[in-house]
Amino acid sequence: MIGEVGLEEWLDAVALGDGYYYRCPKGHATLPPRDCCPECGGGLERRPLPSRGELRSYTVSNVSTPEYDDHTPLGIGIATFGPVDVTGRLPAAESGTLETGTTVRLAVEERPSDGSRVPVFRIDR
Ligand SMILES: [Zn+2]
Helix, strand or coil, X not given: CCCXXXXXXXXXXXXXXXXEEEECCCCCEECCCCCCCCCCCCCCEEEEXXXXXXXXXXXXXXXXXXXHHHHCCEEEEEEEECCEEEEEEECHHHHCCCCCCCEEEEEEEECCCCCCEEEEEEECX
């Protein structure tokens, strides 16, 4: 979902509850972090990411690649936070009871297998 440019900085901000997206002067909103607007090429400024999003779609896989063995079954979802969509992991224990439209919060989790960080959705109950 997110390119390498600015990813670690964005994950740091999300982990601190200070996530952001980008908006150009014409009002186009975008993620992932990038240098210019993908719609019009204009400059981008950071805008606060809403703290809660709406789960739009998700899937659960019972077969995963080796780096996700410790997270199988693996839930992956897309949630809308204000004007942007974010792709994130869904905790396996929760993915069986989910419905689209569920309110989620965005967090960051470290994968035990390799220590890399990934966006994860927390269910807001
Ligand atoms: Zn634009």
